[in-house]
Amino acid sequence: MRVVIAGAGNVGRSIAAELVGKGHEILLIDRDPRAIKSDTLPQAEWLLADACELSSLEEAGIDTCDVAIAATGDDKANLVISLLCKTEFGVPRTVGRVNHPKNEWLFNEVWGVDISVSTPRLMSALVEEAVTVGDLVRLMTFHEGESSLVEMTLPTSSPVAGARVGDQDWPGDAVLVAIIRDGRTQAPDPDGSLEAGDELLFVTAQVDEQELANVLSPREGEVKDASMATPRMVTPGL
Template structure:
């Protein structure tokens, strides 16, 4: 897979190293000359320039890339790049970093963003996930209005002992996995639920309240 990353700060370089370890092809685009350090990620292709400039993206051949990651420290730049990658270059998947949580509402498909990653929100979600029982916690926003959400069943849940097929899930909700102790369970129709299970769902945002109500019954 070919991945273009805008922003070669600590975040961009870390993402690049991880992708290279997984044998993907990576291009790093960086505007600040003092951040351009090919020795820090020697296996990546480096481009010095502004990732919001159409001519630079054309020269870099952005249309050849499968994924664009807008990882700069500037939300405006990340939005502009996301829009250009989608509308001008037809990139299939765009992931954008959200620096200021107040701007998160902008990072959606209207700006060409498939997945928005907000570090403050993710950290808060992980804290909530660790201490919340019986409530729905949104872990990540996926593309087209879907979210990865988690619900931990209380020890006294009325669902204990019932098979997964008895969950009358709302439309546009899928149970992805069950975390039980150190086990990761791919749910089958006859698998029984237990108190303390962590249920991971992919759910459309508009049905999250229905899902919450179902689990709380």
Template sequence: MRIAIAGAGNVGRAIARELLDNGHQVLLIDRDPKALKMESVPDAEWLMADACEITSLDKAVLNNCQVLVAATGDDKVNLVASLLAKTEYGVPRVVARINHPKNEWLFDSSWGVDVAVSTPRIISALVEEAVSVGDVVRLFSFRKGQANLVELTLPDTSMCIGKTVEEITLPDDASLAAIVRDGRVITPTPTDVFSAGDELLFVASATAESLIKSCFIEQ
């Protein structure tokens, strides 16, 4: 898969190295000559250009990319690059970095963004997840589908302890994606039995998210 990354700073280069290790082709784009540290990611393609300009994206042959990652430190640049990638080049998957939480509401399909990644939100969610037992914690939002990845850790008092997956009726638009138990990720089957301390991962709409807790814990 060919992936373009707008922004060759520390974040962009780190993403590029991970993707290259996974066997993908990576193009790093940045307009700042100081950011073009080619020796740091020697296996990537490099292009000194402005990701907000059509002529630059033409040079990048963006229409041959399956994914664009807008990873600059400027939210305005990330939004414009995302919009151009989606509307002008038909890039199937656009992932955008959110630098400032106050701008999070902008990063949706109207700007061509399929997945928005907010570092502050992820860090706060991980903190909540580490200390919250019995509460539903949102870990991630999938903007295009208006769905969220949420987590619930079962306390000892959960009414579903000892019950099987098929015995629990979830709200509409909610699906149990995984059970994390003793450091192992379990793909749930109808006959799996819930245990205290299980970390349950759900994909759910915002409406369903608010109803999940009542399925496992008496209010």
């Protein structure tokens, strides 16, 4: 997979290193000569250019990329880069870094952003996930904001605690994708059981989140939005 990363600062380089390690072809773009540190990651391509300029993106061959990541420290730049990559070059997948929470509402398909990543939101989600039992926490919103990755730590009072996984009929199109038990992640086994204290990860349509929360924890269940999208449910994550 060919991935272009606009912004070769600490965040961009860290992402690039991870993706190079997984065998992907990486191009890093930055307009600041001090950010071009090709010796730190010689496996990647490096380009000194302004990714907000159409000519720079043409030079970089953005139309050959599968994913574009706008990872600069400037939200305005990240929005422009995402929009150009999506509308002018038809990049299939764009990811935008949100630096300031107040700008999160802009990072959507209107600006060409398929997935937005907000560090403040993500940190809030991790804190919430660690301390909240009985609340459904939205961790991530997928393409166009229709589906989400959600988590709940199953309370002892849950009606499904002790029940067989395969006997559950989850609301809508909700899919149980993983169970974290005693610090270890496992795939759901239809013959296995759900236990109090399990961290359950679901992929579900956002319209089904509250119903899923009610199934898992009728009296305590509440949906908290700790995703990278604009809050739509009961309690926002921040």
